[in-house]
Amino acid sequence: xxxxxxxxxVISEDLAAIWSLLKPEExxxxxxxxxxxxxxxxxxIYAEKDNPVYLWCLLKGKVKxxxxxxxxxxxxxxxxxxxxxxxxxxxxxxxxxxxxxxAFEPSTVGSLPMELVKNMxxxxxxxxxxxxxxxxxxLGGSDTKIVTLTQKHIRGRLAEALILLIDNYGFEDxxxxxxxxxxxxxxANLSNMTTSNAIxxxxxxxxxxxxxxxxxxxxxxxxxxxxxxxxxx
Amino acid sequence: xxxxxxxxxVISEDLAAIWSLLKPEExxxxxxxxxxxxxxxxxxIYAEKDNPVYLWCLLKGKVKxxxxxxxxxxxxxxxxxxxxxxxxxxxxxxxxxxxxxxAFEPSTVGSLPMELVKNMxxxxxxxxxxxxxxxxxxLGGSDTKIVTLTQKHIRGRLAEALILLIDNYGFEDxxxxxxxxxxxxxxANLSNMTTSNAIxxxxxxxxxxxxxxxxxxxxxxxxxxxxxxxxxx
DNA sequence: AATTTTGCATGTTTTAAAGCATAATTTTGT
DNA sequence: ACAAAATTATGCTTTAAAACATGCAAAATT
Numbered sequence: 266x267x268x269x270x271x272x273x274x275v276i277s278e279d280l281a282a283i284w285s286l287l288k289p290e291e292x293x294x295x296x297x298x299x300x301x302x303x304x305x306x307x308x309x310i311y312a313e314k315d316n317p318v319y320l321w322c323l324l325k326g327k328v329k330x331x332x333x334x335x336x337x338x339x340x341x342x343x344x345x346x347x348x349x350x351x352x353x354x355x356x357x358x359x360x361x362x363x364x365x366x367x368a369f370e371p372s373t374v375g376s377l378p379m380e381l382v383k384n385m386x387x388x389x390x391x392x393x394x395x396x397x398x399x400x401x402x403x404l405g406g407s408d409t410k411i412v413t414l415t416q417k418h419i420r421g422r423l424a425e426a427l428i429l430l431i432d433n434y435g436f437e438d439x440x441x442x443x444x445x446x447x448x449x450x451x452x453a454n455l456s457n458m459t460t461s462n463a464i465x466x467x468x469x470x471x472x473x474x475x476x477x478x479x480x481x482x483x484x485x486x487x488x489x490x491x492x493x494x495x496x497x498x
Numbered sequence: 499x500x501x502x503x504x505x506x507x508v509i510s511e512d513l514a515a516i517w518s519l520l521k522p523e524e525x526x527x528x529x530x531x532x533x534x535x536x537x538x539x540x541x542x543i544y545a546e547k548d549n550p551v552y553l554w555c556l557l558k559g560k561v562k563x564x565x566x567x568x569x570x571x572x573x574x575x576x577x578x579x580x581x582x583x584x585x586x587x588x589x590x591x592x593x594x595x596x597x598x599x600x601a602f603e604p605s606t607v608g609s610l611p612m613e614l615v616k617n618m619x620x621x622x623x624x625x626x627x628x629x630x631x632x633x634x635x636x637l638g639g640s641d642t643k644i645v646t647l648t649q650k651h652i653r654g655r656l657a658e659a660l661i662l663l664i665d666n667y668g669f670e671d672x673x674x675x676x677x678x679x680x681x682x683x684x685x686a687n688l689s690n691m692t693t694s695n696a697i698x699x700x701x702x703x704x705x706x707x708x709x710x711x712x713x714x715x716x717x718x719x720x721x722x723x724x725x726x727x728x729x730x731x
Numbered sequence: 732a733a734t735t736t737t738g739c740a741t742g743t744t745t746t747a748a749a750g751c752a753t754a755a756t757t758t759t760g761t
Numbered sequence: 762a763c764a765a766a767a768t769t770a771t772g773c774t775t776t777a778a779a780a781c782a783t784g785c786a787a788a789a790t791t
Contacts (some may be wrong), residue, residue, distance in 0.1 A: 332641060332642070332644070332645045334645045334646075334648075334649040335649045335650065338649055340644060340645045340648065340649070342641050342644065354637055354638060355634075355638065357631060357633075358631065358634035358635045358637075358638050359631070360635075360638065363638045363641055364641055386626070386630075387623055390626075393619070393623075393626040393630070394619075396630055397590050397619075397626070397629055397630060397633065398592070400590075400630065400633035400634060400637055401587045401588075401590035401633060402591045403637055404587055404633055404636055404637045404640060405587060405588065405591050405593065405596045407637060407640035407641055407643075407644060408565060408575050408596055408597055409565070409596055410640075410644055411565070411573060411575065411640060411643055411644055411647060412565045412567045412573045413567075414644060414647075414648050415567075415573065415647050415648055416567040416568045416571055417568065418747075418748090419747075448767095448768070448769095449768075450768080457648045458749090459748075459749060459750080460768090460769085461748095461749080461750085461751095461769095461770090461771090462748065462749080464769060464770060465770085465771080468770075468771090480757080480769090651777075652777080652778070681738075681739095682738075682740095683738085691778075692778080692779060692780080693738090693739090694741085694778095694779080694780085694781095695778065695779080697738095697740060697741085698740080698741075701739095701740075701741085713739090713787090
């Protein structure tokens with residue numbers, strides 16, 4: 266893939282969060298140090314305990330941030346879509362990664378040395394604020410997740426996961442079909458349950474005409490009901 | 499309470515994280531806008547859904563950050579000791595609080611308008627980095643907590659909670675007795691279990707000579723074992 | 732000092748979710 | 762195109778933790 270053209274395409278089609286905050290000199294520095302990588306489905310971008318070196322920017326595809334737990338059980342923490350940045354938290358915390366990132370589907374990801382980002386933050390207030398804002402949002406999200414994943418019942422957790430998928434990746438052109446096609450196992454890992462229970466509960470939702478399921482194609486039929494179940498059920 | 503003297507005592511006895519990063523002009527601004535508050539045991543400092551206005555700094559006492567969940571169940575998210583800052587995340591995220599803060603025991607807390615902090619960050623790189631670092635550490639902690647609280651069994655979760663108490667508040671002079679005296683209910687809320695199970699499991703640990711329990715006085719007898727249980731069991 | 736309230740302890744029952752087994756279906760690799 | 766592997770679907774069993782109940786002890790209120 267041609268780095269320059271991919272980058273420029275991305276830039277031109279989206280004045281993504283960071284780019285618009287940069288000064289011309291900084292933009293030059295970036296284009297000089299930015300590298301484009303392709304990841305296959307399920308390929309790991311970085312792993313827990315690695316040392317953080319790069320800021321990653323998802324350009325195309327879908328990426329999951331997850332943590333391996335007990336007995337091979339995996340918890341998906343966050344999902345990324347183009348154009349979002351990830352992999353910077355551990356660097357800022359001055360510690361190795363506590364989670365791993367992997368491509369959900371074939372993805373294009375850009376990298377930029379964190380040392381460079383660090384220097385840029387030193388000289389660019391807006392960039393500092395960008396990260397402060399992102400980190401703050403994420404922390405609020407994780408704190409909330411602690412409670413919902415530990416206290417909600419299976420149906421509530423699955424409903425919430427489906428809503429997260431809607432909010433993150435949206436619908437196909439029909440306005441109903443989720444634009445992400447996940448394995449049941451990943452849905453389970455997102456909502457803190459076993460694969461069996463994810464399958465079972467999806468079937469139950471289908472029976473109740475809240476969704477329809479056709480393989481990995483999930484159509485949201487009754488979003489209201491889903492939100493109700495997420496909130497109470 | 500005399501504001502000036504308390505503040506100066508605090509400052510003199512600890513070149514706490516933020517203070518040393520400030521320029522003289524900033525220090526003056528702070529002393530002019532800093533207010534000291536006293537909170538009684540269990541008094542709420544701020545509550546979920548409130549709008550964040552102040553940066554809080556715990557000067558004396560102990561504070562818990564928690565979230566009320568389903569059926570009155572409460573999850574303690576973080577604990578603060580002097581001199582630590584809290585209450586800023588929601589302001590940075592531009593959203594209302596998603597959690598509440600309350601004094602665990604009679605506490606002295608300072609407040610500073612977040613608008614002032616914001617201006618100071620704009621003009622002080624080090625201060626920006628202070629918050630980026632704090633937020634990053636906390637986010638790593640919350641992400642880890644998501645997994646341990648959902649995947650570890652009761653014994654593991656309680657062991658981990660006890661280790662958290664050691665790390666946060668340390669021991670009395672005997673080097674064994676926890677320097678925090680919590681209700682069983684709070685221990686339960688920290689480790690995501692019912693009060694009954696916290697009591698039961700503490701008793702079990704005592705029987706196994708890992709700890710001794712005398713009312714709210716908990717003595718750590720076998721820290722090694724505790725760490726083992728936290729890691730595996 | 733008496734009484735009410737709150738917190739601790741422990742036993743029993745219930746239940747939500749995990750674990751396990753099996754079969755059918757779909758996907759993947761050669 | 763085919764076999765092998767992985768994923769999905771369902772039923773049954775087990776289990777960890779919640780829910781409930783009761784008694785006792787220690788504080789707090791009067």
